[in-house]
Amino acid sequence: xxxxxxxxxxxxxxxxxxxxxxxxxxxxxxxxxxxxxxxxxxxxxxxxxxxxxxxxxxxxxxxxxxxxxxxxxxxxxxxxxxxxxxxxxxxxxxxxxxxxxxxxxxxxxxxxxxxxxxxxxxxxxxxxxxxxxxxxxxxxxxxxxxxxxxxxxxxxxxxxxxxxxxxxxxxxxxxxxxxxxxxxxxxxxxxxxxxxxxxxxxxxxxxxxxxxxxxxxxxxxxxxxxxxxxxxxxxxxxxxxxxxxxxxxxxxxxxxxxxxxxxxxxxxxxxxxxxxx
Amino acid sequence: xxxxxxxxxxxxxxxxxxxxxxxxxxxxxxxxxxxxxxxxxxxxxxxxxxxxxxxxxxxxxxxxxxxxxxxxxxxxxxxxxxxxxxxxxxxxxxxxxxxxxxxxxxxxxxxxxxxxxxxxxxxxxxxxxxxxxxxxxxxxxxxxxxxxxxxxxxxxxxxxxxxxxxxxxxxxxxxxxxxxxxxxxxxxxxxxxxxxxxxxxxxxxxxxxxxxxxxxxxxx
Numbered sequence: 001x002x003x004x005x006x007x008x009x010x011x012x013x014x015x016x017x018x019x020x021x022x023x024x025x026x027x028x029x030x031x032x033x034x035x036x037x038x039x040x041x042x043x044x045x046x047x048x049x050x051x052x053x054x055x056x057x058x059x060x061x062x063x064x065x066x067x068x069x070x071x072x073x074x075x076x077x078x079x080x081x082x083x084x085x086x087x088x089x090x091x092x093x094x095x096x097x098x099x100x101x102x103x104x105x106x107x108x109x110x111x112x113x114x115x116x117x118x119x120x121x122x123x124x125x126x127x128x129x130x131x132x133x134x135x136x137x138x139x140x141x142x143x144x145x146x147x148x149x150x151x152x153x154x155x156x157x158x159x160x161x162x163x164x165x166x167x168x169x170x171x172x173x174x175x176x177x178x179x180x181x182x183x184x185x186x187x188x189x190x191x192x193x194x195x196x197x198x199x200x201x202x203x204x205x206x207x208x209x210x211x212x213x214x215x216x217x218x219x220x221x222x223x224x225x226x227x228x229x230x231x232x233x234x235x236x237x238x239x240x241x242x243x244x245x246x247x248x249x250x251x252x253x254x255x256x257x258x259x260x261x262x263x264x265x266x267x268x269x270x271x272x273x274x275x276x277x
Numbered sequence: 278x279x280x281x282x283x284x285x286x287x288x289x290x291x292x293x294x295x296x297x298x299x300x301x302x303x304x305x306x307x308x309x310x311x312x313x314x315x316x317x318x319x320x321x322x323x324x325x326x327x328x329x330x331x332x333x334x335x336x337x338x339x340x341x342x343x344x345x346x347x348x349x350x351x352x353x354x355x356x357x358x359x360x361x362x363x364x365x366x367x368x369x370x371x372x373x374x375x376x377x378x379x380x381x382x383x384x385x386x387x388x389x390x391x392x393x394x395x396x397x398x399x400x401x402x403x404x405x406x407x408x409x410x411x412x413x414x415x416x417x418x419x420x421x422x423x424x425x426x427x428x429x430x431x432x433x434x435x436x437x438x439x440x441x442x443x444x445x446x447x448x449x450x451x452x453x454x455x456x457x458x459x460x461x462x463x464x465x466x467x468x469x470x471x472x473x474x475x476x477x478x479x480x481x482x483x484x485x486x487x488x489x490x491x492x493x494x495x496x497x
Contacts, residue, residue: 227411246314
């Protein structure tokens with residue numbers, strides 16, 4: 001969805017006037033912050049084994065890991081949208097006792113070390129887990145060591161990013177539109193679908209992008225819950241870690257591929273969907 | 278003094294560190310335990326270590342190739358065992374059982390010493406195993422068995438002993454063809470070189486051997 005840019009000229013004028021007044025107290029730490037974030041990337045670029053880059057990229061296991069990473073991160077993000085947007089709506093709009101506790105619980109995966117998250121997933125969804133042993137006996141489904149397990153691990157770690165971002169957008173949205181729709185007789189579900197969702201679409205898009213990026217870089221929960229097997233569960237971050245054990249140059253190459261692909265996708269999505277002037 | 282040592286040495290080296298501190302009042306031994314391959318990379322990248330004890334000659338070679346250590350000494354050997362959850366639910370009897378597709382197997386990744394040893398042992402037996410996962414170190418492999426997520430794994434004998442009943446060990450004859458040598462060396466840039474030399478002497482002494490043998494290691 002594109003939002004209209006009709007007021008663009010006005011905004012540009014205002015912004016340039018404001019820009020003249022940015023104080024050095026802000027610009028100096030801002031520049032330091034930018035350097036801090038960008039220098040490690042520069043380090044990777046400087047140390048990259050450029051002459052052998054292409055042959056290394058053509059190795060089948062690199063492409064396999066990249067494909068697996070992109071597929072699992074995308075499906076995990078879709079799962080997060082389907083479950084996370086309603087959850088964000090409940091947190092932002094519904095009144096119920098214990099809402100603060102629920103919100104705190106949603107952010108647990110953010111503070112939990114991902115490896116611990118992976119162990120927790122094993123204890124619940126593993127072959128001997130509380131839910132997992134029932135899944136196994138009733139349907140013959142075991143999640144650990146499968147590609148589906150990778151998606152579960154990624155969704156677990158990444159969903160809070162989406163929920164928090166969508167909840168923020170919902171709280172910032174103008175409630176009067178929803179109230180107007182309600183006075184015209186629209187049901188809560190219709191309002192959600194026709195008014196609320198279009199209103200917070202940029203927030204959902206931004207949340208989905210964050211969520212996808214987090215899922216793409218996921219390492220700890222994945223290797224703990226889903227294990228590591230090429231073509232099955234070995235995503236790029238896992239391949240990078242194992243390459244680091246014996247061949248740091250290969251690890252740099254893999255990291256650069258992951259970076260380049262994710263930056264390309266994020267940049268193109270940003271222009272298309274996320275309305276950030 | 279800082280000692281970088283393979284994860285499989287955790288129990289024994291902490292014990293040796295304590296006796297070293299008792300013998301050398303005023304010296305504190307700090308340990309960094311981890312995958313030998315990771316530790317070797319950290320040393321090459323300039324980590325301030327005095328002693329490196331690795332789980333394979335190959336990982337020690339990373340350090341000697343960078344001229345950061347010379348003349349490593351082999352101080353212990355470790356052999357693989359099949360680890361199964363208590364009660365052995367999949368009825369694993371030997372290495373051959375691992376080729377059964379119904380048996381879920383975890384191995385270490387080939388990049389780390391326990392994985393390299395596993396490949397060697399399976400090659401020696403002429404068997405092909407399709408594991409469900411290749412773990413990043415021996416402790417992670419062991420965890421998968423402890424939690425019952427896999428039916429069997431190839432880990433070190435010392436890990437089975439250290440798990441104190443959480444997993445059961447099954448020795449197999451082909452393990453003899455894939456015994457890991459553990460080399461130790463004082464690093465050439467050691468900040469506490471004298472203490473480092475004395476620590477290595479303690480590890481290779483009879484007292485060191487006793488501690489290591491008790492934990493399941495073999496004499497070199």
